[in-house]
Amino acid sequence: MASNEPYSNPFAVQTPEGMSAEDVISLFVEELTDFHQVPKTSHTFINGPRGSGKSMIFRYLEPDCQSIALSRPTSELPFYSIYVPIKETELNITELARLTEAHGNFVINEHLMTINIAIKAVASLRKNSSITDDNAMASKIWTFYNASVVPLLRQGGADPAPALPPLEEDADAAITHIENTLLEIYAVVLGYLRRLAFPNAQFSYSGPLYGYLDFLKPFLKGMRSHELIPPAVPIFLLIDDADNLNLEQTKILNTWVSYRTTKDISLKLSVQQTYKTFKTATSKTIDNPHDFSMVNIYDIYTSQKNKYRSRVEKIVEKRLRLHGINVPPHEFFPPDVSQEKAIAAIKEKYKADWEKNGRGARPQDDADRYARPDYIKGLRGSSKSGSTYSYSGFDQLVHVSSGVIRYFLEPASLMFALQKSLKPARQVTRIEPGVQNRVIREQADEFLFDQLEKLARDEDDPTAPNRIRKLRNLIDGLGALFQGILLSSAAERRVFSVAMSDAPDDDVRAIFDLGVKHGYFHRSTIGNKEGTGRTDLYILSRRLAPVYTLDPTGFAGYKWVTNDFVRQAIFSPKRLARLIKDRGVDQAVDPAQPTLFDGLEKDA
Amino acid sequence: MGSKKMHEQLPLSGLSDRIGHKIDLFLCCASYEPRSMSIAASLAPGAVAKAVIFYNKEFDAYIRENKEALESLFPASEVSKISASNPVETADAMVEALSASPNTAQNILIDITCFTHEGLLILLQACKISFRAHDRITLAYSAAGEYSVGAKEEDKWLSKGVREIRSVLGYPGIISPGRGTHLIILLGFEAERAQTIIDEYEPEVVSVGISRDATVSGARHSAVNLHTLEKLSENYKEFSAFDFSCVDPAGVASVIEGKRQEHQNLNTVIFPMSTKLSAYGAAIACEKDPSMQIGYAQPEIYNIKNYSTAGDVCHVMELSTLFTLGT
Numbered sequence: 054m055a056s057n058e059p060y061s062n063p064f065a066v067q068t069p070e071g072m073s074a075e076d077v078i079s080l081f082v083e084e085l086t087d088f089h090q091v092p093k094t095s096h097t098f099i100n101g102p103r104g105s106g107k108s109m110i111f112r113y114l115e116p117d118c119q120s121i122a123l124s125r126p127t128s129e130l131p132f133y134s135i136y137v138p139i140k141e142t143e144l145n146i147t148e149l150a151r152l153t154e155a156h157g158n159f160v161i162n163e164h165l166m167t168i169n170i171a172i173k174a175v176a177s178l179r180k181n182s183s184i185t186d187d188n189a190m191a192s193k194i195w196t197f198y199n200a201s202v203v204p205l206l207r208q209g210g211a212d213p214a215p216a217l218p219p220l221e222e223d224a225d226a227a228i229t230h231i232e233n234t235l236l237e238i239y240a241v242v243l244g245y246l247r248r249l250a251f252p253n254a255q256f257s258y259s260g261p262l263y264g265y266l267d268f269l270k271p272f273l274k275g276m277r278s279h280e281l282i283p284p285a286v287p288i289f290l291l292i293d294d295a296d297n298l299n300l301e302q303t304k305i306l307n308t309w310v311s312y313r314t315t316k317d318i319s320l321k322l323s324v325q326q327t328y329k330t331f332k333t334a335t336s337k338t339i340d341n342p343h344d345f346s347m348v349n350i351y352d353i354y355t356s357q358k359n360k361y362r363s364r365v366e367k368i369v370e371k372r373l374r375l376h377g378i379n380v381p382p383h384e385f386f387p388p389d390v391s392q393e394k395a396i397a398a399i400k401e402k403y404k405a406d407w408e409k410n411g412r413g414a415r416p417q418d419d420a421d422r423y424a425r426p427d428y429i430k431g432l433r434g435s436s437k438s439g440s441t442y443s444y445s446g447f448d449q450l451v452h453v454s455s456g457v458i459r460y461f462l463e464p465a466s467l468m469f470a471l472q473k474s475l476k477p478a479r480q481v482t483r484i485e486p487g488v489q490n491r492v493i494r495e496q497a498d499e500f501l502f503d504q505l506e507k508l509a510r511d512e513d514d515p516t517a518p519n520r521i522r523k524l525r526n527l528i529d530g531l532g533a534l535f536q537g538i539l540l541s542s543a544a545e546r547r548v549f550s551v552a553m554s555d556a557p558d559d560d561v562r563a564i565f566d567l568g569v570k571h572g573y574f575h576r577s578t579i580g581n582k583e584g585t586g587r588t589d590l591y592i593l594s595r596r597l598a599p600v601y602t603l604d605p606t607g608f609a610g611y612k613w614v615t616n617d618f619v620r621q622a623i624f625s626p627k628r629l630a631r632l633i634k635d636r637g638v639d640q641a642v643d644p645a646q647p648t649l650f651d652g653l654e655k656d657a
Numbered sequence: 658m659g660s661k662k663m664h665e666q667l668p669l670s671g672l673s674d675r676i677g678h679k680i681d682l683f684l685c686c687a688s689y690e691p692r693s694m695s696i697a698a699s700l701a702p703g704a705v706a707k708a709v710i711f712y713n714k715e716f717d718a719y720i721r722e723n724k725e726a727l728e729s730l731f732p733a734s735e736v737s738k739i740s741a742s743n744p745v746e747t748a749d750a751m752v753e754a755l756s757a758s759p760n761t762a763q764n765i766l767i768d769i770t771c772f773t774h775e776g777l778l779i780l781l782q783a784c785k786i787s788f789r790a791h792d793r794i795t796l797a798y799s800a801a802g803e804y805s806v807g808a809k810e811e812d813k814w815l816s817k818g819v820r821e822i823r824s825v826l827g828y829p830g831i832i833s834p835g836r837g838t839h840l841i842i843l844l845g846f847e848a849e850r851a852q853t854i855i856d857e858y859e860p861e862v863v864s865v866g867i868s869r870d871a872t873v874s875g876a877r878h879s880a881v882n883l884h885t886l887e888k889l890s891e892n893y894k895e896f897s898a899f900d901f902s903c904v905d906p907a908g909v910a911s912v913i914e915g916k917r918q919e920h921q922n923l924n925t926v927i928f929p930m931s932t933k934l935s936a937y938g939a940a941i942a943c944e945k946d947p948s949m950q951i952g953y954a955q956p957e958i959y960n961i962k963n964y965s966t967a968g969d970v971c972h973v974m975e976l977s978t979l980f981t982l983g984t
Contacts, residue, residue: 068859071837103856141857142824142926142952143832150745169834176835236833243831247947250827251748251786521818521958571818
């Protein structure tokens with residue numbers, strides 16, 4: 054990838070959809086992910102927050118990239134992928150709300166989705182140079198149109214004329230003809246929906262109708278049987294951002310997942326935690342692993358911490374090298390030397406003291422666990438503020454990114470731009486710790502303060518606090534809790550998660566859901582205290598570490614909390630903060646249990 | 658109804674004379690903003706035969722006082738509940754409220770100031786089907802004195818967060834599958850909301866409109882916001898700024914059309930986030946070219962306590978002839 058405008062910044066976050074196959078190959082890191090689970094013949098959900106790399110995986114699976122990656126022509130690939138991005142407000146247009154509860158809701162939505170995907174499938178042929186460069190393909194495309202597409206369209210109520218191929222063999226013209234035919238059908242349903250917005254009379258849809266089983270599946274199989282795509286391999290439909298579908302469309306997609314079509318077509322769906330439902334149109338639920346497999350990108354970060362760090366390292370190495378910067382990532386992002394020296398000195402003290410007072414299994418355990426928190430505690434003692442702690446160094450930046458590659462690349466991009474602006478004449482070969490720290494702190498403030506209301510937390514406000522204020526209270530409450538733990542003498546002080554020891558009520562769940570939606574929390578589950586099942590685990594984004602001066606390193610513990618505690622954080626945050634400060638964490642979390650056991654558990 | 662000028666700016670004190678004749682129907686939206694009263698209070702007593710006062714049910718507690726004040730200004734008034742979260746409910750309420758139009762020609766005045774952007778856009782469509790070619794519709798907009806009252810320039814805010822992004826009912830566009838997106842944003846105060854929209858759409862092209870005739874404070878804020886968004890420009894192949902007039906709807910429509918022509922091979926989605934006048938301009942552009950979609954990012958919260966102060970200037974214009982009534 055050439056280092057030219059506008060991508061002169063090695064960390065520019067580019068949309069994979071627009072990247073060339075060569076650029077994708079040069080940047081994609083296949084190993085150290087669960088990528089290998091995706092290109093299997095099965096329906097698969099790829100679940101991860103925005104920016105975690107789902108679209109990049111899909112782009113990498115497309116034929117042009119696979120052809121380079123496997124050093125094979127498209128005709129010899131083991132599967133054929135068709136990229137189907139679902140853009141915001143593309144399929145989910147507001148007019149469709151008129152059909153909720155109406156007869157025809159399922160049918161119209163499925164028709165819209167079917168034709169939308171068929172158009173994208175045909176358009177994707179243009180990315181395949183073995184088709185566009187091969188004029189012999191043109192006759193295959195025309196044959197596909199006349200022998201497969203026309204009959205299918207007629208079955209559903211349209212009446213397209215068979216096409217006479219032009220004298221010139223032109224694959225692109227053939228593709229365009231099929232696209233335009235489908236676009237005309239698409240326009241009919243869009244026209245119906247437009248009239249639905251402000252109905253001044255009762256009217257019904259009278260255009261053609263198509264669905265997955267009667268149209269899309271035979272359409273795609275027809276592309277294969279007419280050798281527009283490799284003839285004997287499974288087809289993967291890569292449906293990106295499936296959470297942009299409305300509720301009915303989501304149920305329809307789940308219905309497609311419930312069909313046993315994987316021999317021919319596997320659906321690969323990228324989703325976030327906002328995916329609306331796993332119910333089908335008939336209210337059954339699709340299940341993992343019976344109906345689909347689930348790849349959770351975020352779990353890779355939480356359960357295999359070194360893999361994520363190694364993946365980021367490889368990505369950064371590649372990006373730097375492509376921009377002619379031959380510096381290892383940890384040198385490009387150096388830590389604050391004096392801070393690390395001071396922390397190293399504290400580590401040595403813990404190692405030396407371990408025989409007598411050690412808590413961990415090994416001296417290094419205590420050193421790793423307590424040195425940085427002690428350093429932060431020491432800063433607060435002297436300056437009454439932890440704001441002199443520096444969030445710099447490659448490792449800290451990796452941790453702060455919270456398992457989402459974008460949250461490493463975006464701040465890195467800003468750091469690069471800022472560093473360059475300080476010394477414009479020189480090539481950037483490192484980002485000064487001060488620059489790293491400044492950007493990370495600014496990003497944390499922007500993430501929390503700019504996006505949430507800057508209102509005073511007024512517990513006496515007679516009007517009910519709004520959702521955003523409640524969320525802000527909850528984040529502040531947990532931030533204060535984690536800070537309290539960091540500054541305490543607890544066995545593990547680097548805590549970023551809470552596990553619910555009893556079921557959250559509707560209010561609490563709604564606020565946590567809002568926090569998950571906006572990226573402040575990640576939701577997972579953990580075995581409950583009783584050992585009888587699982588309960589919710591909420592992980593605060595490490596991007597907020599600078600706001601509460603928390604140590605972002607390590608994957609240590611979670612704190613058991615009750616629904617009452619969380620309610621107190623939401624509705625009486627000032628009281629809770631005072632309680633934590635005056636009586637300590639354990640009393641604040643569980644006032645009925647004054648004993649010293651801190652109920653802290655470690656990650657599995 | 659007086660002058661046939663397309664668009665006029667005049668002091669509120671001159672509005673009553675400008676309107677001249679009796680107003681058969683007055684439409685407005687009650688709000689927590691003091692300027693939701695400005696146009697109404699400037700009309701001559703008895704000038705309005707009938708008023709329909711819309712209000713967003715989500716803000717009921719905050720707008721009650723102004724709603725009641727509007728009701729007392731217009732004895733023959735009807736209150737119609739709409740929703741900032743449910744566009745279908747809003748559309749139905751508006752059509753129902755306007756459904757009693759008589760067959761004789763009416764003089765209609767609409768105070769567009771305090772509708773949400775989405776609400777105003779839906780109202781324009783409701784007017785299209787509820788009124789007839791012989792009705793004369795005048796739009797009025799009361800400019801604010803100050804936005805985000807009392808806050809420092811860099812701290813000014815009107816709304817925060819994005820609860821939901823949706824297409825505006827009546828402006829679905831013709832979004833062709835497989836084509837990239839050209840996002841046109843008419844920027845107001847909220848750079849972070851614009852940033853969220855850009856993040857969600859991952860467009861091929863981003864065109865950010867900056868108002869060239871905002872208030873002095875607004876102009877400073879626009880510069881800050883543009884700088885914020887320019888930080889994103891490294892991530893997008895085509896990211897450009899253009900200027901537009903936030904008080905000239907026809908001018909806005911023309912600029913949008915020009916931007917559209919630059920990228921005809923892409924789906925165009927417009928987010929009007931500046932004044933209601935410029936939102937009206939976006940609606941005019943879509944009347945000419947229905948292939949463009951208008952989107953709306955519903956905020957999480959509004960700066961209810963300090964949103965704005967009332968100014969002493971208003972803008973008056975006739976409904977564009979492009980809005981063919983009775984369709």
